Amino acid sequence: QVQVVESGGGLVQPGGSLRLSCAASGRIDKLNGMGWYRQVQGKERELVARISSGGTTYYQDSVKGRFTISRDTGENTVYLQMLSLKPEDTAVYFCNVDVTLVVNVEGATVNKNYWGKGTLVTVSA
Numbered sequence: 782q783v784q785v786v787e788s789g790g791g792l793v794q795p796g797g798s799l800r801l802s803c804a805a806s807g808r809i810d811k812l813n814g815m816g817w818y819r820q821v822q823g824k825e826r827e828l829v830a831r832i833s834s835g836g837t838t839y840y841q842d843s844v845k846g847r848f849t850i851s852r853d854t855g856e857n858t859v860y861l862q863m864l865s866l867k868p869e870d871t872a873v874y875f876c877n878v879d880v881t882l883v884v885n886v887e888g889a890t891v892n893k894n895y896w897g898k899g900t901l902v903t904v905s906a
Contacts, residue, residue, distance in 0.1 A: 795905075798865075801817065802859075805878045811881035812854070813880060816830060819870075826875065827841065829848065830848055832851070844863075847863065848862065866902075871903050874899060876897040879893070880895065
């Protein structure tokens with residue numbers, strides 16, 4: 782089983798910054814893409830940023846230039862540095878990871894996707 786735990790959320794004033802962290806642990810044979818999503822109550826969960834195993838990044842247009850996603854492969858950790866925060870960034874932020882597991886002695890693999898429980902980011906004066 783794989784555990785995904787986010788941290789770093791909190792209350793910040795508009796224009797402020799926060800750094801979210803997400804650690805994946807447990808049985809992970811290969812860690813693939815990792816990403817951050819966010820959800821506002823009553824709305825669908827949306828992709829904020831994602832980083833591949835090779836370091837390729839993707840950002841939602843509304844956060845480009847303000848948010849930076851990075852990963853520490855050795856620690857199975859992904860970060861989201863958020864600058865110039867706006868009230869509309871207020872949401873629960875979820876970490877998502879894709880992993881590859883070896884399922885038998887022949888080396889057959891299966892890909893699985895896991896979510897954390899989320900961390901609340903509130904941007905308000």
